[in-house]
Amino acid sequence: MIVMIQKPRGTRDFFPDELEARRDSEETMRRAVSRWGYREVATPEFENLELFTLRSGEGIIEEMYAFQDKGGRDIALRPELTAPVLRMYVNEAKVLNKPVRWFYFGDCFRYERPQKGRYRQFWQFGIELIGADTSSADAEVIAVGYDLLRSAGVRFELRVGHLAMMKSLIVDLEVDIQKKVRGCLDKRDYGALHEVLPDTGRADQLTALIESKNLDDAFAITGAIPEEERIRETFAILDAHEVPYIQNFGIARGLDYYTGCVFEAFAENLGAENQIMGGGGYRLAHLFGGEDTPSCGFAIGFDRVMVSRGEESPRRPVTVAVVATPEGRIDSIRVASAFRKAGVRTITDLLGKSLSAQLSQAAKHADYVAVIGKREVEEGMITLRDLSTGEQKQLTIEDAVAGVVGIGVS
RNA sequence: GCUAGGGUAGGGUAGCUGGUCAUCCUAUAGGACUGUGGAUCCUUUGACCCGGGUUCGAGUCCCGGCCCUGGCCCCA
Structure with missing residues (x-):
């Protein structure tokens, strides 16, 4: 027996029902960001490997689809879209009027162990706001993210923080200790924190910062820091945007290039992979040969959005089936055309079946x-x-089309 | 990379204390009902994930692989 070819691990096929539901969500999200003036861009599915190692370090090669092409170039299927979009900006768009408001939607590839909401080919929807380094910019990006997830029908919790708060308490520590501390705080693992940080007083300070529920409490712990005004403004503007969020100064994000505000959203009804959005302010352009340009953006895990939305049967467009006896076959083609010209989905028999x-x-x-x-x-x-309803009428073609279209619209 | 559970027609399942042509639903294809039909009836198609082992005999037990579903790790 011949073994059937299977799809590669961690990939999926989409049947029409599911694909239509995904397209619905895509369009909803595109419309949402359009309302904020963001315009869509697209970049190649594969890039020079260096683009990603420059951003994230050599270690991530293990988690990428990286290979040499026939010309011996080191290539990688894109594992995310922030670096490609910033590369595009540096290559071709430096002279654009600032700020640049872009969004993207595309598939990415990571060589990881598949689990719920995690696949080897997955889709990301995100925005990048380039060239605006203000509290208004930070707040807008967060507000767009909130708007986007809400329009997509996801139930989630939004957490907003700022790296400067935590950094001010650990800046004098050795770099690798800092990294471990950030890891502990990101997970709220206070037990591990005390192991990493023998200085109990400082560990307690950090714990209090993470647990603080308002800005006054948080600044009481850190004392005056240069970023205080920026942070207070950002939160105030977020309130003006009427975005509900939870203050969390423990958010560390994985990477070092994040510079200021950071935020994450967690869906309520996902499993272990429940983070549905992540983002913040960063500086990447200079890595790719551009000027040091402040940027802010986020990425949404589109597949997790779909999981979170759950089962919703997409509404089928009104469909007409034209059936004919042998005497009516030729006329039926004209009838079907009339419906299609009116924009109605119309199908006909191709197999010569009996009327019944x-x-x-x-x-x-x-x-x-x-x-x-x-x-x-x-x-x-x-x-x-x-x-x-089972009702039927004798009609002219024009009246029949008008009837279907009229009912279809209402 | 680690770990738990699981893979039986296209989909969903029974069998799993080894032993007749592997069960049922649905689907598919054909037919009956020959212009009001979504029904019903008859028939058809179609599966034990792959490889090895134990055994007279393996869907069933053992080992390896592949894949799926969770949980860790990681998460750009």
Whole structure:
């Protein structure tokens, strides 16, 4: 027996029902960011490997689809889209009027162990706001993220923080200790924190900072820091945007290039992989040969959005099945064309089935049936049956089309 | 990379204390009902993930692999 070829690990096929639901969500999200003036860009599916190692270090090669092409170039399927978009900006868009508001939607590839909400090919939807280094910019990006997730129908919790708060308490420590401390705080693992940080007083200070519920409490712990005004403004503008969020100065994000505000969103009904959005302010452009340009952005895990939304049967567009007896076959082509010209999804029998068999098929796929048989041909009419009510009428083609379109619109 | 559970027709399942043509639902294809039909009836198609081992005999037990679903790690 021949072994059937299977799809590669961590990839998925999408049937029409699921794909239509995904397209619905995509369009909803595109419309949401458009309302904020963000415009879509697209970059290659693969890039020079160096683009990603410059950003994230050599270690990530292990988690990428990296290979040499036939010309011996080191290539990687893109594992994320922030670096490609910033590369695009540096290559071709430095002279654009600032700020630049871009969004992207595309598939990415990571060689990781698949689990719920984590695949080897997955889709990210994100925005990058380039060239605006203000509290208004930070707040706008967060507000767009909130708007986007909410319009997509996700239930989630938004957490907002700023790296300067934690940094001010650990800046004098050795770099690798800092990294461990940030890891502990990100996970709120205070037990591990005390192991990493023998200085109990400082560990308690950090714990209090993470647990603080308002800015006054937080600044009471850190004391005056240069970023205080920026942080207070950002939170105030967020309030003005009416974005509900939870203050969390423990958010560390994985990477060092984040510079200021950081935020994450967690979906309520996902499993271990429940982070649905992550982002913050960063500086990347200079790594790719551009000027040091402050940017802020986020990425949303689109597949997790779909999981979080759960089962929603997408509404099928109104569908007409044209069925015909042999005498009506030729006329039925003209009838089908008339419906299609009016924008109605119309299907016809291709297999030469009997009338009753055609009607059985129609009942599975359509909302209306247009019958064209000997009688209809002779009278120049068609019989239109509404499958939801069982009612049917003898109509001219024009009236039948108008009836379906009219009902379809309402 | 670590770990738990699991893979039986296209989908969903029974069998799993080794032993008749592997169960049922659905789906598919064909037919009956020959212009109001989504029904019903008859028939058809179609599966034990792959490889090895134990055994007279393996869907069933053992080992390895592949894949799936969770949980760690990681998460750009």
